[in-house]
Amino acid sequence: MKHTTPHCKTLVAAIALAMAGPSLAASSVVISQIYGGGGNNGATYRNDFIELLNTSNQPVELNNWSVQYASATGGSWQVTPLSGTLAAGQYLLIWQATGQGGSQALPTPDFSGNIAMSASAGKVALVRNQTALACGSNCAGAAEVADFVGFGSANASEDKPAPAPSNTQSISRKLNGCQDSQSNSSDFAVGSVNPRNSASQSVTCSNNPTDPSKPTDPSEPSQPPSAIRIHDIQGQRHLSSLNGQSVSRIPGVVTQVTAGGFFMQDTLPDNNPLTSEGIYVFTKTAPTVAIGDAVEVSGKVKEYRPGGVDSAQLTVTELESSMAQIKITAQKQALPAPIEITGKIPARYWQGAAGDVETSPQLDLKNALDFLESLEGMRVSVTGAQVVGPTQSYAAHDTAIVANYRQQTTLPNQRGGITITEDERNSGRLILVSGNAVVPEANVGDSFQYAVGVLDYNFANFRLIASDLAPLSRGNLQAEITRAAAADELTLASFNVENLDPKDDPAKINRLASQIVTNLRSPDVVGLMEVQDGNGATDTELVSAAATMEVLLNAIRQAGGPNYSYRQIDPARNQDGGEPGGNIRQVLMFNPARVSFIDRSGATANTAVNSVACAEIACLTHSPGRIQPASSAFNNSRKPLVGEFMFNGHKLFVIANHFNSKGGDQPVAGRFQPPTLSSEVQRNQQAQIVADFVRDLKILNPNAKIAVMGDLNDYQFSAPLAKLKAAGMVDMVEQLPESERYSYVFEGNSQVLDHILLSENLARFAEYDVVHTNAEFADQVSDHDPEVARIRLPQSIQDVTAQFSLSKSGLVLDLKTKQYRSQVITRAVTAAAGNYRLVVKGLPAGVSLANATATSANGPYISFTAGNTVQLQFSNPSKQAFGYELAVEQAVFNY
Structure with missing residues (x-):
């Protein structure tokens, strides 16, 4: 999963930012913005929202208040309760219904409801109680109503309705929310959606907010x-x-x-x-x-x-x-010449004492944080601005760049990006955003000959607001295709499909299928992460992913892929983190024509799987099963999914994981150095549980073949990965050259979040590949690249001829088929029941076994069961005399 912070339903503490004081007049809190297009096709944001503002200079208590919504002509009011204290000049953001459209997530809400609002017409009321209004369709003058806004074709409003918003525009109260002339049509304007929550910059409304020209400092x-x-x-x-x-x-x-x-x-x-x-x-x-x-x-x-x-x-x-x-x-003054910073940004963000850099008595220009701070707000220029992070779909077209075509960077990779290491975090990167010059959509490896703009800081990054930008030079980066596997190579893949659900754009589903079939070459086993339930982020009792997997499997077949099967366990509703209502989980998808899944039924979301001794040395109590689903280590996080597979007589235990995200960690370009990685605490716990599970399997069977894979949300050099390696697992990404170790690009840093770790008895026969199809591209269907490991696991065969008594008949020419027939009666002397191969050896050139099942190293063979009679058919076009010898082989199971 990419780097995100979890959503929350209510943030009462976030609005209780001021000490409680006496409530002022109701009109001091107003409805400052309304957006009903959230989640619609082509929408800017995924949620509808209502925004409030305290226009007074005193805090206002909102306990037992509510916001309410009715349709343009309706009188049935839907209620979202409020509470807490709203400070002077503070905004309040109230999320409403979520849709499937929308390119952006809203800021963290202060409150959340589930009202589906119209994008263009409706009525919103701020009410001093939490009882649905009973005044019908026109409640603008009701005593309990503190503020009322009708918009579009609404049949009620203060004076006249505000203009109609849309999927891409909201209506906002003028003067940053301060203007209140008691006329919705005069006070509101349609414009770009600008959601503000309680953490946003507060405002000070003047005594006469409708007169913005009045000086606030008469002296x-x-x-x-x-x-x-x-x-x-x-x-x-x-x-x-x-x-x-x-x-x-x-x-x-x-x-x-x-x-x-x-x-x-x-x-x-x-x-x-x-x-x-x-x-x-x-x-x-x-x-x-x-x-x-x-x-x-x-x-x-x-x-x-x-x-x-x-x-x-x-x-x-x-x-x-x-x-x-x-x-x-x-007016029209010449601008100060920009300062050229190409090649000047230090190679480390911070080299001073640990702690809060803002407490340092003086800037030290050998630190990148201090060097860039010394240029804050100034015009700067960058020569050879190479794109190292794809354009994000925000209004500013955020695009990560480094100067001088990466010449001063520590670890440039072959595809145009910068790969981070344990000690190198790419301090030279800037986030290029649209200003006077609009930043075009770009992929990693594209470049601008120069970029000029103002240096700003926001979203934990130094940002270059573009005022002058050279034309984009395309690097023509192409998606990778991994090599095809040999017949005796088992292919294991891991792929985060980013909140996949059946309501996704069919183009996304088809492209995911194409990547699995074409770019990954239809792996034998695919661990999928972020598969949602059948109605996606709509929060209902449904947790089954059957509909989601059906659309994906159909798309894979349409793309020419195999007829995959899958195993998974539905999570408990809203217990596994991710997008609220989506119920994401891991899925083990496999090609039954190549591998067999060993089913051991009975597991539910809360059943803990264990390893036990068995005839196969080590087995799972449940397959598929979830590892310690009740552990606090997996609170609000995905539980590991494990299953047993057979390939060419080899048994494998495959564990698909999706550890908790890095949301909440302090930023690499932030005030605290080195940054505190608070999210790592939970990942350490999760990794330890999986590592202990691996150890338990190895106690039962020291030769157990084990794969641990998935979106582990951490680096190959991190503490959680060290715990898995300590259990004897080999992180296959470390088999790649250091610069090629990445599966995810975050704000210009190519990094590893996805891993396939193999037990040593698999790793020494394995080849690994990160297949770069998404993370470097602005037009991506997932923010993660898939990964694949090819493991050579040939079938083991032994000669068991001595365990059989074989009686063969003479050769008879079949005049109809023109083939020679014979039969062999197989009697087991010491052989056990099972499947065997009757091998025909010593055939001369020009004679072949026409009905052979396949050919082994010793000759063509026919599969049979002990005690049966085997029919042989020979092709002998030259009708030569020939003889042959027989042997019996058996495949050896390798547990």
């Missing part, structure tokens, strides 16, 4: 020009010494404009390499400045921390201001 016109410059505000460390202080008439030239502010840069630098000359001005509303405007800005210095005050991200030094505090002194 400003009489103030003298400031002696303070941008470099004084930025200072020589991460945190400004002026944080929280008001400053006035700070000069600069506008270099980039955003939806809620702009960047500006001083044209008179201080020549101190530690102090940045650029800064972001947060205006809350869309600024009325243009690139090239010379401005003087008054406002408050603030260290804004993306992700919230408790986030591990670095802060961004800002000026909080408003257009009333900004004076344009000239």
Whole structure:
């Protein structure tokens, strides 16, 4: 699974950010944004949502309040309860129904409901109780209603309805949510969806929010020009010494404009390499400045921390201001020349003392974090900007790049990316995002001759907001196809199919099938991760994945693949993590024409499988079975699935895994160095349980053939993988050259998350391949690449002729078939019941056994059961005299 943080149903604590105080008038909390297109075809986001804002300067208690929705003409109101305290100027995000469309996930909700809202017309009410409104279709004036919004063709509203939103646009209250003239049509505008939760930047609404031109600092016109410059505000460390202080008439030239502010840069630098000359001005509303405007800005210095005050991200030094505090002194000014940073970013994020880098008294430019901080908000340029992470489908088209065509990177790989190691995290990467210049969709290996923009920090990465971008040069990266396996090679594959369900776009399902058949060459056994139930993320009692597997197996057959079978165990509802309602699980899919599955029935979601002694030395109590499903190590996480297989007389135990994600870990480019890997605690526990299960099998059978595979969500050099290796498992990815060890690309870092580990008695006969089909491409059907291991396991044969008495008849010419016939009576002397091969040896050239089952190293043979008579048919076109000898062989089972 890719790197994500888990969703939550309610985050009451997140809105209780202020001490409880007396509630103000109901009108102080308003409905600030409505989006009903979530999850529709072509939608921006996957969820509908309702957003609230406290426009007052006091906290407001929302205990026993609710938001309610009715259709455009209906009077039946659906309710989502609220609680807690909403701080002054704070937003509140309330998720509603999830759909199958939508390209983005919303920010973490403060509350969640399941109301399916219309994309274009409806009514939303903020209500002081949690009882469904009984006032019919028009409740705009009801006493219990704190705020009311009708939109589109709604038959009720404050004054006139707000305009109609769509699948790609929301309606938002103007002035960042502050405007409230009691007219929905006047107060709301249609625009880009901009969901804000309680962790978003708070706002301050003026006493007259409908008059944005009113100065908030009436003394400003009489103030003298400031002696303070941008470099004084930025200072020589991460945190400004002026944080929280008001400053006035700070000069600069506008270099980039955003939806809620702009960047500006001083044209008179201080020549101190530690102090940045650029800064972001947060205006809350869309600024009325243009690139090239010379401005003087008054406002408050603030260290804004993306992700919230408790986030591990670095802060961004800002000026909080408003257009009333900004004076344009000239227009169409030349912009400061960008600073070329190609080849200058240090090779390590941090080389100082462990801890919080923001506490360091001064920047140290040998650290990448400090070097980039010294350029925060400034115009910079990159030459030879090579794409090392595919474009993500966000509005800004986030694309990871490194400078100088990767010439200064430690471990470039053959396909155009950068592979990380235990000590190297690719500190030179930047996330290129659309600004004045729009970033085109790009794959790993593509490049720009140059990129110019403003250096920003957000989403735990340094970001280059593009203002000037060379045309994209295509690297023409192609998806890989692994080699075909030999007849005596067992092929094991692992593939995270990213929340597969039957409602997925058929194009995705067909492409997954094509990758399995064509790129992976139809492996004998495929461990699938993230297979959802039959209705996907719709949260119902259904947990069966039968419908999901049916569409995939049909698509595989249509693509020319084998008639696969599969085994899996349905999880308990909503207990295995992943997308809420999806009930993801692992599935063992196999080709019955090549391998046999040993079924031992009776296991349910909560049945723990064990290993036991048996006639085959070691067996499972259940096959398939789940390993310790009740252990706290697997809380809200997928349980390992194990099954027994037979191939060419060899028995294998295959364990398919999907360990918990890396969500919650501190970022590699964050304030805490080295980062704390909090998610690793649970993965360590999970790996230990699987390692102990492997050891138990080996205690029963030291020669047990075992494969542990799947999305382990960690690196080959990580502590969880070390636990599996300590149990005698060989991580096959380490058989590849170091630069080729990756199955996933995260924000420009090629890394290993998917593994196939084999017991040593398999590993020494195995060849491994990561088949790069997805992770490097913007147009991907999964964020993971599949992997495959080919293991040479020839059938073992022994000569058991001495255990039989064989009587053969003479040769008779069949005039109809023109073939010579004979028969052999087989009598077992000491042989046991079972299947054998009657081998015909010593046939001269020109004579063949026409009805042979197959040919072994000793000659053609016919399969038979002891005590039966075997018919032989010989082709002898030249009618020559011939004789032959007989032998009996038996396949040896290797447990």
